[in-house]
Amino acid sequence: MSAPFAFDSRIPSRLIHTPTCAPPVRSSDGNAQIRLGYFANVTHALPVLGVANGQYQSALGSTKLQTQIFNAGPAAVEALLAGSIDAAYVGPNPAITAFQKSGAIRIISGATSGGAQFVVKPGITESDLKGKNFATPQLGNTQDVALRYWLKQKGLSAPSAGGGDVNITPTENAQTLDLFKSGKIDGAWVPEPWASRLVYEGGGKVLVDEASLWPKGQFVTTQLIVSTTFLNKYPDTVNKLLAGELATLKTINGQPVQSRDAVNTALKELTGKALTPEVLARSWQNLTVTLDPIASSLIADQQHAEAVGLAKPTNLQGIYDLSILNNLLTAAGKPTVSNGGLGVTTSPSASTS
8 A cells, every 4th residue: 555644765855844833832732852763773763853844843933842862662662661761763573572571662653664684795695504603683573574484485494592593693774884884694584774785885686575475565674652651641732743753744744855865974973984875875765754554564573473482472452552653644635544444443542732
């Protein structure tokens, strides 16, 4: 299905729009701050841009936005469960892991589809993967599950404890690039921009574009989760956060090239280094910024994690609460998004004014 209110970076837009910002409005729930986690990755374009250009803070009004950068979803989830942050952009598998903790989180929005690839040395093919060493961002993160499941489908074992046909070492993305360039690993399943950096800076080739494994190439890469306790206590703050996300997507839709470049500028501020023009262009083409959480792919991700021994069977009923987002979309005249039948039965009320 097509993603409602989505920016497909592979389709150029000639519409140039200068967004206007609403005046600050205090959340009626009286909350003073919200602590948000995300990654310095192109697949997190919405928070990277929306935080940098002030659209998130503008929507939040007098509620202070505090941010924290993570390398991968499991670390962000750990911080959320510990009460160090209130909301985070993560992949599907870490979101499921957090939900297993007595329904500790709710998925309240999508953010990105696509933008993940398995990049290997030029001479490697599907027929000679046995004995090779690969990397993923973190054990149990979305790309880690994807690689292990794909290998299992090829008849190759890659247990987390080691000793299988293929060795997978969860590694921070920046270190993965260095290890690949030095020849110490044979490849990695990573999100953008790291996949493109492995290709352009490491001389690698794409063995698997994850989009090729999903119906119509659509699968959730990044989504926004929030602590259930925070959502129930501060629904108006969550409403303002989602309004900032919506405003940022409008900017991306209206100014795709400028937004892409602004994301790169923000990444330089976060990491100390901007992406090269070719890496930026390739990364941006490989993903779709969308508020649709693509619920069908979440269900499949859970099944994949179970198949490779990284998750226990879990009833996902109630993992989504898209009520606030859908109210905002309706008010904006946009199509609503689906929870795939996995929504909560009751939702906190929030003002959309």
